[in-house]
Every structure is written in C-alpha cells, then in structure tokens.
Amino acid sequence: MKFTVENLDGITIVSALPKVLDASNAMDFKADMGHILEESSRVVFDMSNLKFIDSAGCGALITSLRRLKGSGGILKLYDVQKQVRSVFELVRMHKVIDIYNTRQEAVSSFSQEE
Amino acid sequence: MSNPTKNYQRNVSEHLPTDDQIPSTILVVDDSRVVRTYLQSHLQKEGYEVIVAKDGKEAVSLLSDNIGIVLLDLWMPEMDGMACLRYIRENFADIPTIMITVSHEISNAVEAMKYGAFDYVTKPFNPNELLALVQQALKTRIQAQRLRKVEAELAKAREHEISIASRIQQTLLLGGAPKNLKGVRIGDLTIASKKIDGDFYDFYMVGDTCFDVIVGDVMGKGIPAALLGAAAKQHFMAALYRLTRIPEGSSMPAPEEIVQSVHREMIGQMKDLETFFTLCYARFDLTKNLISYVDCGHMRTIHYHFETNSCTLLQGVNMPLGFPGQDHFKQILIPFSNGDLFFFYSDGLTEAKNPKHEFYGEQRLVDLVRRHSFLEPQELCKTAWKEITAFSRSDTFSDDFTCVAVKIEVPEPTERYDQEWKLEVPGDLGELGRIRAFIQDMCKSMGTNVVDDERIKMIQIVATELMTNIIKHAYQGRKGETVLIEAKTSRDEIILNFYDRGIEFDFSSAPKPVFDGSKDDGFGLHIIAHTADYVRYSRDETGRNCACVTFFLQRRGQG
Known part of the structure; x- marks a missing residue:
C-alpha cells in the first residue's frame, strides 16, 4: 500500500489513503503504516480519499493510534468522509481520536497544545 | 469367666453379614525378632490371625484392606514408625494403628497420636492391657467399615432417587x-x-x-x-x-x-x-x-x-x-x-x-x-x-x-417481493468489493433515490461485516468454501440472507465491544446490530448457517 508522506515542521502528514479500508486490506495497511509511524511522533492522516471503512478498518486505525501513543506520539485525522464518520460514531472512534475538518485545523492544533 | 476377646470375636461374626470380609488380621511391625515372635504367638493364642513385618518398608508391602489393625514400633531402621504411620493414614485411613514404644519415650508415642495413631502400648507389655486395646481397635475398624458400606448404599440410593426425579422431570414437567x-x-x-x-x-x-x-x-x-x-x-x-x-x-x-x-x-x-x-x-x-x-x-x-x-x-x-x-x-x-x-x-x-x-x-x-x-x-x-x-x-x-x-416476530409484509437476487462467492476477503458492488447494483435498480447513497453504504457495511465474520469465524479462514447471498426487495424493505456451511458461531464467546481505544477488534457484531433494522441468526438441520438482516425503507406501523 502506497501513501503520500509529507513533513511539515515536524508533523508527518499521511495522505493518499486507499479508497476502501476493510478486512481485505486492513493487515496491509497496518504493516505499511507501521514503517511511517516508527519515524514520527506527530502524525496527521488526510482522510479525504477514504470513502468506505468497516470494523477491521477501524481496528487498523486504532492499531496506528496505539503504536503512536505507545511511543509518546499523537495521531489526528482530518476531512473524514460521511460513511466513515457514521461508522466512527457507531464504534465511538471520535471519542478516542481527535478529528478536524481541515488540514490547517489539524496542523495548528499541535501548536495550541504546546 | 470366659475370655473376653474370644467372646468379642464371636459377636463380630454374628453381627456382620456373612458376605462381608471381616478385616481381623493383625499386622505386627517391629525390628526386634523377640518382640515380633512374642506378639505373634500371644495374639494367635487368643484366636487372632497375625502377620509380621520387620520394618516399615515390609509393612507397606503387606498392607491391604484385609488388615484389621497394625501394631507399629516407633523406632525401626528401614522406614521408621512415624513414616509408616503417615503412609497408613494416607492410604488406609480406616486401619487403626497402635504404636509400640518403650516407657521412657512415651512423648514420641503421644506425638504419633497427633498424627492419627489410635493409641500406644509400652514395652514391656501388659498382656491384658494389650488385648483390651487390640479388641477396642478392631471394634473401631469394623465400625468404620460398616459406616463406609452404609455410606456407599446411601449414595447409591440417592443416585437412584435423582435418576427417578430426573425422569419425572423430563417426562412430566x-x-x-x-x-x-x-x-x-x-x-x-x-x-x-x-x-x-x-x-x-x-x-x-x-x-x-x-x-x-x-x-x-x-x-x-x-x-x-x-x-x-x-x-x-x-x-x-x-x-x-x-x-x-x-x-x-x-x-x-x-x-x-x-x-x-x-x-x-x-x-x-x-x-x-x-x-x-x-x-x-x-x-x-x-x-x-x-x-x-x-x-x-x-x-x-x-x-x-x-x-x-x-x-x-x-x-x-x-x-x-x-x-x-x-x-x-x-x-x-x-x-x-x-x-x-x-x-x-x-x-x-x-x-x-x-x-x-x-x-x-x-x-x-x-x-x-x-x-x-x-x-x-x-x-x-x-x-x-x-x-x-x-x-x-x-x-x-x-x-x-x-x-x-x-x-414476537416482525411480520413479513403482505405483498410479495418485487425482486429477488442471488450471488454466490468464494469465502475470501478479496470478494468484499464484489459484494458491495452487488448491493450497489441492487439498490440502484430499485429505482432512482429509493435508497439513497448514504443508506447504500450502511447496507454495504453490514454485508461487509457479515461476510468477514463468515470467513474468519465460520470458515476459520479455510479456502475453497463459498458463501451464498440472497436478497429480496420490496417497496418496504430489503432483506439479505447470508448462507454458509461453516461451524456454528458461538455468540457467548464474542467479546463485548470495548470503545476506549484499547481494543482494535470486536466491533463487527456491534456494527451489524446497530445498523440493520432487524437481525436474525439461525442454523438449519443440514448444518447451514443463515444470517438474515432486514432494512426498512419506510418505518412500518405497528402490527
């Protein structure tokens, strides 16, 4: 799985997520994302490309969140699409991951926390 | 006056049923040949059957349920009296054991009684005292045996009663x-x-x-x-x-x-x-x-x-x-x-x-x-x-x-379903996309805007979760299995049936979903239950599992 990774003032922004994140590719997502997360502590996922997620996909995001938290890092999301948002609400993902509307909001939230 | 011991033996024989093996053999354990011989001849003269052992080790090999009592010397070379006593208590708890000791070591004999010895006699022996003690110990032994027998009969009777009660319950209750x-x-x-x-x-x-x-x-x-x-x-x-x-x-x-x-x-x-x-x-x-x-x-x-x-x-x-x-x-x-x-x-x-x-x-x-x-x-x-x-x-x-x-079931709508659909796919996670496309096509063909895009996505997620559960749990990831999906649509609702021939799902083993971010699985059943309007799981007599989910297109009135 290929992602686009940018670095902006020490913040890693991962975009070009797959269109679908379900049980068929959740394992690949976890493995490939693992490499990116190893080298970063402040991470933002651009969710605009992701149109469909299932429980396994949510599980993959939680795995990413836990990996980062384990090493003192933070994960934030922005531009979450409608279906994904509905599923997040069902499994209360919005309670455990910070979600922003835009990249700008997500990025600036880091400086506000300092 | 008649000999009390002989008298007693007669009584015992009279009281016990004839098919009972009376454990009346006395086992004498002492490293001194003189003591062994003395006790053996003395007790035999009184009508008892006596066997002897020269140490604890030999005594252990001679122990059986036929032994009535044991006369056990405290001090012996191979396995001393205390060790032998422990063995008897653990393996033949009903056999009373009388410790033999010398008069200046009574404290050790008293110690032995704490560990379950019946009593003790001191050397040199007082013949009457010895006989009285042996008699008392044998009586205890036989009572213990009787108690065991009654207990066993009682347990059998209870078991019998329970089997009767259980039959009453199964047939009448x-x-x-x-x-x-x-x-x-x-x-x-x-x-x-x-x-x-x-x-x-x-x-x-x-x-x-x-x-x-x-x-x-x-x-x-x-x-x-x-x-x-x-x-x-x-x-x-x-x-x-x-x-x-x-x-x-x-x-x-x-x-x-x-x-x-x-x-x-x-x-x-x-x-x-x-x-x-x-x-x-x-x-x-x-x-x-x-x-x-x-x-x-x-x-x-x-x-x-x-x-x-x-x-x-x-x-x-x-x-x-x-x-x-x-x-x-x-x-x-x-x-x-x-x-x-x-x-x-x-x-x-x-x-x-x-x-x-x-x-x-x-x-x-x-x-x-x-x-x-x-x-x-x-x-x-x-x-x-x-x-x-x-x-x-x-x-x-x-x-x-x-x-x-x-x-109380949710009744089937009275009108017939307008359309029925079928899709059979291999039990493989790679098929998830095809199942979603099937649902998309089905919903679109029902007419423009009958089911909006948002709702289609929700039906798709239920289908995705059901299919994933079948592959992971019913088929345990086994290849070469198939899943049959049947869909029925009407003006009022969409019904999806997922059929598989995998193992029966044990719902009690499914973990409760945890929403605090500490678990990355266990959400599937929760998503299904909270997205579909009605869910029913069943298994027919041919071993086919069916997960049936209903989506109401417009809220039906009661009844």
Whole structure:
C-alpha cells in the first residue's frame, strides 16, 4: 500500500489513503503504516480519499493510534468522509481520536497544545 | 469367666453379614525378632490371625484392606514408625494403628497420636492391657467399615432417587414449545441440577393467535419437588379443561381465574406438605399484542423492547401458590410490539455463583438478554447457558437451570417481493468489493433515490461485516468454501440472507465491544446490530448457517 508522506515542521502528514479500508486490506495497511509511524511522533492522516471503512478498518486505525501513543506520539485525522464518520460514531472512534475538518485545523492544533 | 476377646470375636461374626470380609488380621511391625515372635504367638493364642513385618518398608508391602489393625514400633531402621504411620493414614485411613514404644519415650508415642495413631502400648507389655486395646481397635475398624458400606448404599440410593426425579422431570414437567406458531418463535432449555428441584413449564394453545406460557419452580428438591411440579402441571391442565367446558360457548377463562382455580385445588395438599411453588403465567394474545400476566413470587420476567433496545422487568403482586391467606390472584396487562422478546427463567440462572461466591444476578441476565436479543430464541437460551456456566466456571449447578424465550416476530409484509437476487462467492476477503458492488447494483435498480447513497453504504457495511465474520469465524479462514447471498426487495424493505456451511458461531464467546481505544477488534457484531433494522441468526438441520438482516425503507406501523 502506497501513501503520500509529507513533513511539515515536524508533523508527518499521511495522505493518499486507499479508497476502501476493510478486512481485505486492513493487515496491509497496518504493516505499511507501521514503517511511517516508527519515524514520527506527530502524525496527521488526510482522510479525504477514504470513502468506505468497516470494523477491521477501524481496528487498523486504532492499531496506528496505539503504536503512536505507545511511543509518546499523537495521531489526528482530518476531512473524514460521511460513511466513515457514521461508522466512527457507531464504534465511538471520535471519542478516542481527535478529528478536524481541515488540514490547517489539524496542523495548528499541535501548536495550541504546546 | 470366659475370655473376653474370644467372646468379642464371636459377636463380630454374628453381627456382620456373612458376605462381608471381616478385616481381623493383625499386622505386627517391629525390628526386634523377640518382640515380633512374642506378639505373634500371644495374639494367635487368643484366636487372632497375625502377620509380621520387620520394618516399615515390609509393612507397606503387606498392607491391604484385609488388615484389621497394625501394631507399629516407633523406632525401626528401614522406614521408621512415624513414616509408616503417615503412609497408613494416607492410604488406609480406616486401619487403626497402635504404636509400640518403650516407657521412657512415651512423648514420641503421644506425638504419633497427633498424627492419627489410635493409641500406644509400652514395652514391656501388659498382656491384658494389650488385648483390651487390640479388641477396642478392631471394634473401631469394623465400625468404620460398616459406616463406609452404609455410606456407599446411601449414595447409591440417592443416585437412584435423582435418576427417578430426573425422569419425572423430563417426562412430566417439561412441556414442548409450540412449533410453527405464526408470528412468534419460542425457545426453551432445561439443564437438571444434581438434585432436581422441580422446575416445570408448559405451553397451551388457546387459539390460533393466542397461547399460554407457564413457568414454575417448586420449593424443595428431589422426588417430592418433582412430583409436586408434575401435580401442579396436571392441575393446570385440568383447570383449563374444566374452565373451558363448563360455561357453554363463553370465552376462555383469564389466567388469573386459572391460577386461582389451581390454587384452590392444591392449597390443602401443599399445606400438608409444608411446601409452595412460585409461578409465572403469561397469555400471549398476538391479535391485541398484549400479555395477561399473573406472577406469583417467581423470578421477574425480562421484557426486551425491540424499538428502544432496552429491557423492563415484569413483576406481579401475588404470593407463591401454597401460601395460605391468599384468596385472590391479580393479573396485569402488558402491551408488546413486534420484535419484542420475553425471557422467563428459574432462580438457577440468577443464583449461579462464581468461585468468589458472587451471584450471577438479575442485572447480568438482563444485560445478556439485551446483548443477544437478535438471536433465535433457542440460540438465546443456549447462549445464556454457555455464558452462565462460563461465569460460574462449572456446568453443575445446585439448582435446575430453566429458561423459556418467546420472541414476537416482525411480520413479513403482505405483498410479495418485487425482486429477488442471488450471488454466490468464494469465502475470501478479496470478494468484499464484489459484494458491495452487488448491493450497489441492487439498490440502484430499485429505482432512482429509493435508497439513497448514504443508506447504500450502511447496507454495504453490514454485508461487509457479515461476510468477514463468515470467513474468519465460520470458515476459520479455510479456502475453497463459498458463501451464498440472497436478497429480496420490496417497496418496504430489503432483506439479505447470508448462507454458509461453516461451524456454528458461538455468540457467548464474542467479546463485548470495548470503545476506549484499547481494543482494535470486536466491533463487527456491534456494527451489524446497530445498523440493520432487524437481525436474525439461525442454523438449519443440514448444518447451514443463515444470517438474515432486514432494512426498512419506510418505518412500518405497528402490527
């Protein structure tokens, strides 16, 4: 799985997520994302490309969140699409991951926390 | 004066049944040949059979159930008296052991008695004292043997009684749930405890759309409880018969009248027997969507409300049957809706205890029913059994485990389905996309905007979760299996049936979802249950699993 990774003032922004994140590719997502997360502590996922997620996909995001938290890092999301948002609400993902509307909001939230 | 020992031996022989092996052989254990010979000849002269051993090791090899008592020297080279005593206590606890010691070492003999020695004798021996002691020890030995025998007979008798009570329960106490009743599905389960405590239940068809469920629990255990339960059931049957016949052409008597009539019939007998039973009588009227409910001190029935995904508990105001002073029974009326579920049960469920002696309790049971309300009633009963045995870490309870689940179905729409669809795919996660495309095509073909894009996505996620569960759990990731998907659509709803031939899913083993971010799985069932309008899991007799999900396109009215 290929992602686009940018670095902006020490913040890693991962975009070009797959269109679908379900049980068929959740394992690949976890493995490939693992490499990116190893080298970063402040991470933002651009969710605009992701149109469909299932429980396994949510599980993959939680795995990413836990990996980062384990090493003192933070994960934030922005531009979450409608279906994904509905599923997040069902499994209360919005309670455990910070979600922003835009990249700008997500990025600036880091400086506000300092 | 006759010899007391010989006298005693005669008595023993007279008292014991002839087929009994009397353990009267005396085992003498001493490293001194002089002592062995002295004791052997002395005791043989008194009519006893004596065998000898030169140390503890040899004694151990000679021990058997035929040995009456042991005379055991405290100090010996190979395995001393204390070690040998320990061995006897552990392996032949009924054989009294008399320690032999020298007079200046009495304290050691006293110590031995703490470890279970019968008594001690000191060297040099006083022949009369020795004989009296041997006689006393043998008497103890024979009494112990008798006790064992009586205990074994008693256990056998108890077992026999339990098997009779269990047969009474299976044949007389438990009614068969009506099958093929339109608009309702019923599941029932009884696991008899070791002691049988007279749980009973029955069902009566009152009309095409009306039936009665009776669940009762007799105080007491064993045959008396089972018989009283059977009698109670018989009385209900008789009361129903009588009350329906006498008033020509009149309507069916109300549950409160039936309970009252049975109480009147039985109160005399129950007073004499000093017993009572709790009862729950529920009449389901499927035309009026109403239950007439008479509760007589029984466990509170759980009413699961489909519409709000919540539970209420039904409790009446009556005392158990058999309590004197009660001359009137009151029924309450409870309305229900389609999709609702009623769970009747005995105290065996809520009073199951875990190793910490905590009760399973009503709250856990309510929670269990709510979490598994989507199951077929029979599956729900089985799941309750599995969860509660997992809680108590045991599958033998002190009370009978009885439950009856009644589920009001969501009726099929009267008009025929407009279209039916079918898709068979390999049981492979790579097929998830194809299943979603199938659903997309199906929804689109129903007409423009009949199902909006957002709703399509929600149907797709349910299909994705169902398919993933089949592949991961039913087929355990095995390749070469297939999944059949059938879809039916009408103006009112979409029904999806997923069929597989994998293993039966154990819903009680499914973990509760954890939403604090600490778990990255276990959300699938939760998503399905909260996205589809109606979910039903079943397994047919050919071993085919079916997950059936319904999506309402417009909210249908009640009834």
